[in-house]
Amino acid sequence: MQTSRRDVLRVGLSGLAVVSLGSTVPTFLSRMALAEQVPTTQMSRDNILVVVQMSGGNDGLNTVIPFTNDEYYKARPVIGIKDQKLKLTDKFMLNPAMIGFKDLFDQGQLAIINGCGYPSPTRSHFRSMEIWQTAAPEKPETLGWLGHYIDHALRGSQSMLKGVNVGQELPRALVADSAPVPSIQSINDFSFKLDRGSQFDAKMEDQIIRECNAVRNDSPALEYLSRQATNAIIETDNIRKVASSYKSDVKYPRGLGEQLRTVAQLINGNFGTRVFYVQCGGFDTHGNQFAGHGQSLANVSNAISAFYRDLAEMGLTDKVTTMCFSEFGRRVQQNGSNGTDHGAAGPMFMVGGKVKGGIHGEYPSLTDLDGGDLKYTVDFRKVYATILDKWLAADSNAVLGGKFGAIDVL
Amino acid sequence: MAVVLQPPADPFGVYSPTADRPFDDRRVGHLLRRAGFGPTTEWLKQFTGQPPAAALDWLFNYSLDEDPMNDKLEVLQGLVTFQKVEMLQEWCLFRMVYTPRPLQEKIALFWHNHFATSAAKVDQTNYMHKQMEMFRKLGLGSFRELLVSVTHDQAMLVWLDGRTNKKGKANENYAREIMELFALGVGNYTEQDVQELARAFTGIAENGKLIPNQFDKGDKTVFGKTGPLDAEGAIDLILSQPAAPKHLAHKLLKEFVHPHPTDDQVNHYAERLLATKWDIKTTLREMLSSNLFFSDWAYRAKIKSPIQVVVGATVAVGGKANMPFLRESTAKMGQEILFPPNVKGWDGEETWINSNTILVRFNFGLSLSTQRADEFVKKSQIEKGLLAANATTGEQAVDYFARLLLDGKIQPKMKQELIDYMKVADKGKKVVFELKTDKPNDKIRGLMHLLMSTPEYQLA
Numbered sequence: 001m002q003t004s005r006r007d008v009l010r011v012g013l014s015g016l017a018v019v020s021l022g023s024t025v026p027t028f029l030s031r032m033a034l035a036e037q038v039p040t041t042q043m044s045r046d047n048i049l050v051v052v053q054m055s056g057g058n059d060g061l062n063t064v065i066p067f068t069n070d071e072y073y074k075a076r077p078v079i080g081i082k083d084q085k086l087k088l089t090d091k092f093m094l095n096p097a098m099i100g101f102k103d104l105f106d107q108g109q110l111a112i113i114n115g116c117g118y119p120s121p122t123r124s125h126f127r128s129m130e131i132w133q134t135a136a137p138e139k140p141e142t143l144g145w146l147g148h149y150i151d152h153a154l155r156g157s158q159s160m161l162k163g164v165n166v167g168q169e170l171p172r173a174l175v176a177d178s179a180p181v182p183s184i185q186s187i188n189d190f191s192f193k194l195d196r197g198s199q200f201d202a203k204m205e206d207q208i209i210r211e212c213n214a215v216r217n218d219s220p221a222l223e224y225l226s227r228q229a230t231n232a233i234i235e236t237d238n239i240r241k242v243a244s245s246y247k248s249d250v251k252y253p254r255g256l257g258e259q260l261r262t263v264a265q266l267i268n269g270n271f272g273t274r275v276f277y278v279q280c281g282g283f284d285t286h287g288n289q290f291a292g293h294g295q296s297l298a299n300v301s302n303a304i305s306a307f308y309r310d311l312a313e314m315g316l317t318d319k320v321t322t323m324c325f326s327e328f329g330r331r332v333q334q335n336g337s338n339g340t341d342h343g344a345a346g347p348m349f350m351v352g353g354k355v356k357g358g359i360h361g362e363y364p365s366l367t368d369l370d371g372g373d374l375k376y377t378v379d380f381r382k383v384y385a386t387i388l389d390k391w392l393a394a395d396s397n398a399v400l401g402g403k404f405g406a407i408d409v410l
Numbered sequence: 411m412a413v414v415l416q417p418p419a420d421p422f423g424v425y426s427p428t429a430d431r432p433f434d435d436r437r438v439g440h441l442l443r444r445a446g447f448g449p450t451t452e453w454l455k456q457f458t459g460q461p462p463a464a465a466l467d468w469l470f471n472y473s474l475d476e477d478p479m480n481d482k483l484e485v486l487q488g489l490v491t492f493q494k495v496e497m498l499q500e501w502c503l504f505r506m507v508y509t510p511r512p513l514q515e516k517i518a519l520f521w522h523n524h525f526a527t528s529a530a531k532v533d534q535t536n537y538m539h540k541q542m543e544m545f546r547k548l549g550l551g552s553f554r555e556l557l558v559s560v561t562h563d564q565a566m567l568v569w570l571d572g573r574t575n576k577k578g579k580a581n582e583n584y585a586r587e588i589m590e591l592f593a594l595g596v597g598n599y600t601e602q603d604v605q606e607l608a609r610a611f612t613g614i615a616e617n618g619k620l621i622p623n624q625f626d627k628g629d630k631t632v633f634g635k636t637g638p639l640d641a642e643g644a645i646d647l648i649l650s651q652p653a654a655p656k657h658l659a660h661k662l663l664k665e666f667v668h669p670h671p672t673d674d675q676v677n678h679y680a681e682r683l684l685a686t687k688w689d690i691k692t693t694l695r696e697m698l699s700s701n702l703f704f705s706d707w708a709y710r711a712k713i714k715s716p717i718q719v720v721v722g723a724t725v726a727v728g729g730k731a732n733m734p735f736l737r738e739s740t741a742k743m744g745q746e747i748l749f750p751p752n753v754k755g756w757d758g759e760e761t762w763i764n765s766n767t768i769l770v771r772f773n774f775g776l777s778l779s780t781q782r783a784d785e786f787v788k789k790s791q792i793e794k795g796l797l798a799a800n801a802t803t804g805e806q807a808v809d810y811f812a813r814l815l816l817d818g819k820i821q822p823k824m825k826q827e828l829i830d831y832m833k834v835a836d837k838g839k840k841v842v843f844e845l846k847t848d849k850p851n852d853k854i855r856g857l858m859h860l861l862m863s864t865p866e867y868q869l870a
């Protein structure tokens with residue numbers, strides 16, 4: 001029995017129809033049936049947010065350095081940074097490893113928001129990361145803040161790829177109620193391979209795999225697996241068609257750079273994605289942080305500056321805003337191992353053509369501390385609210401479940 | 411909505427086979443997946459229809475005096491130099507594939523995930539090697555002894571900065587994580603407890619020995635108790651907290667039984683841990699002998715980890731795999747052994763699966779079965795297995811793989827499609843399939859790939 005690809009899609013549909021997928025079903029089905037015809041390149045360009053998560057607790061004091069403040073050098077006799085290569089103002093300088101960020105700052109495309117945090121901070125990596133990802137310091141939540149955004153604001157969007165995580169593990173921030181957000185490591189690996197040794201078998205195999213992964217509800221685990229598989233097969237069909245057109249001469253550094261290159265590739269493909277998420281590590285600097293911390297910061301700063309060079313070539317600098325955060329800052333006083341232990345408030349960064357470059361937010365006092373840690377001056381949810389309201393055309397009140405005001409960065 | 415099952419009646423009673431709950435392929439497969447990496451045709455034959463105690467004895471009663479892998483590892487002298495961390499990763503996977511004691515490797519992997527230490531920071535490969543050997547040796551022993559060993563373990567002393575934690579210059583990292591992640595869970599201690607406890611762990615040098623003048627002999631107040639606490643005293647104090655046995659019972663249930671254990675179950679096994687003085691072997695054997703473990707509620711309730719997928723498939727089809735291929739495959743699926751993402755370890759379950767990793771799993775099935783590259787050293791292993799089992803017709807081949815990979819529990823519609831698949835040759839010509847030689851056979855390989863691409867196959 002020879003089966004055309006259209007028949008395969010039809011079989012997939014009947015499998016799907018028995019399962020309640022909530023509000024996503026119509027979009028999902030229409031997308032699926034039209035998968036072969038929809039010219040994905042014809043979507044309009046909406047504003048895009050890229051979130052860069054700096055995992056481990058970035059030492060903000062050694063990132064945006066108050067080099068005229070004696071208290072800083074008193075608390076950090078060994079690890080306090082004296083090299084004034086990257087002065088921003090008469091009070092602050094960047095860590096000397098952040099050359100890429102200094103260039104962006106000079107072009108007015110980097111906003112630094114000092115003193116970001118939240119009430120009653122926890123010093124647990126995991127709980128604090130969860131708080132930043134769910135925007136809910138009061139109690140644990142299942143859905144992420146960007147998941148809420150996708151559920152609320154992108155309800156009518158036709159895109160299958162409203163949000164994309166570039167990396168292995170989906171962060172809580174992107175956990176949505178309406179549909180699973182895909183994780184893509186690289187465009188190359190994001191394909192569904194068949195045995196090319198035998199043409200006919202390959203067709204039959206394609207059909208059987210699609211059918212046996214059609215959404216079913218025998219158990220919660222099977223439902224979850226089959227939904228993921230069904231979505232993946234459709235997404236890969238779409239992406240393969242478009243992503244091959246990306247060409248760029250920009251050299252990206254390894255690690256985070258490669259992830260951002262994949263983001264650039266997907267932006268170029270124009271799949272209607274509004275939110276991208278990438279992660280990098282190396283910020284949990286409990287010991288001998290001098291070399292390691294600089295390297296981690298250089299990694300972020302070089303990767304993001306390469307990304308914006310690439311976007312500039314595509315003419316999309318004004319369409320993409322990047323936000324960097326970490327789950328907490330670190331203790332003001334250096335510890336016994338020339339490192340720093342878990343702390344509280346720290347800076348956030350925003351990059352992009354439409355960002356109001358410069359230094360925002362009050363730098364926390366180095367003497368009025370909370371258990372040795374900096375007190376926050378900007379609730380991070382105020383930054384989220386600003387992005388949601390001013391950049392993503394969403395209602396921050398609905399997404400975050402409260403009003404947090406705005407900060408003048410966009 | 412998905413069908414949601416409930417835990418069984420008499421959950422903690424010892425499972426005893428009956429006519430409607432036999433110790434068949436399904437239950438033997440279940441046990442071998444949870445206590446190891448999955449069944450082989452030989453193991454299924456050996457244990458089905460026998461008393462479950464025979465399989466449990468085989469899994470649990472191994473001697474620590476000799477290493478059954480020595481002969482096999484000698485073949486790999488070049489590999490066992492551990493010049494590079496990749497070699498150690500492959501050594502770990504090699505053990506899992508070839509071991510005659512799957513539980514020893516499985517429990518070592520469990521502790522590797524529990525005390526999640528990463529070679530990304532611990533760049534001395536021999537430290538990582540010693541830590542894995544410790545988990546293999548103490549894995550089924552006393553949890554107290556294990557905690558004491560971990561506290562003095564070189565890899566851990568580097569990973570969580572214990573080596574730099576000295577009198578007057580405390581480093582809180584280990585003290586925080588032993589309470590938050592290893593023994594109690596968040597919410598069961600205060601920030602004050604972290605700072606005081608850190609002082610009890612001061613003075614342990616990188617070689618695991620105590621340097622007396624770097625140890626803080628002063629009084630510490632932890633959990634409201636004050637005294638000149640040292641490392642072992644601190645561990646005893648932590649283990650005396652009511653949260654401690656529950657924390658471990660929950661973790662064991664999650665790993666071996668069900669991703670969402672109930673409070674009753676946690677409390678029961680927490681009590682057993684206390685009653686056995688933290689004896690892992692006794693508690694875990696009780697858990698894996700229970701009605702709870704063999705219930706419909708627990709069956710296929712977990713999602714296989716990448717290591718379980720990769721090692722399990724390799725074991726099922728007779729091993730002889732190319733280790734770098736296995737290592738790279740687990741990494742692409744999101745579980746690079748010796749490199750857990752952070753000190754909490756891999757979150758597991760749903761987080762293993764996203765649209766990327768599900769495709770990587772399917773593609774792994776294709777690579778393993780078709781062996782277009784050098785995935786296998788020997789290429790004819792798969793057909794040999796079928797010939798030995800007299801599975802030579804299309805229908806027999808479907809049954810053979812369905813049993814080996816899915817406990818024979820396959821949807822009837824899917825089974826029919828696979829039988830039809832076996833009947834069609836190139837260009838759509840109908841044929842009667844017959845396996846005649848042990849040469850790689852496209853249809854057999856395709857069949858294996860298809861079964862590994864079902865959602866059921868992703869479940870443990």
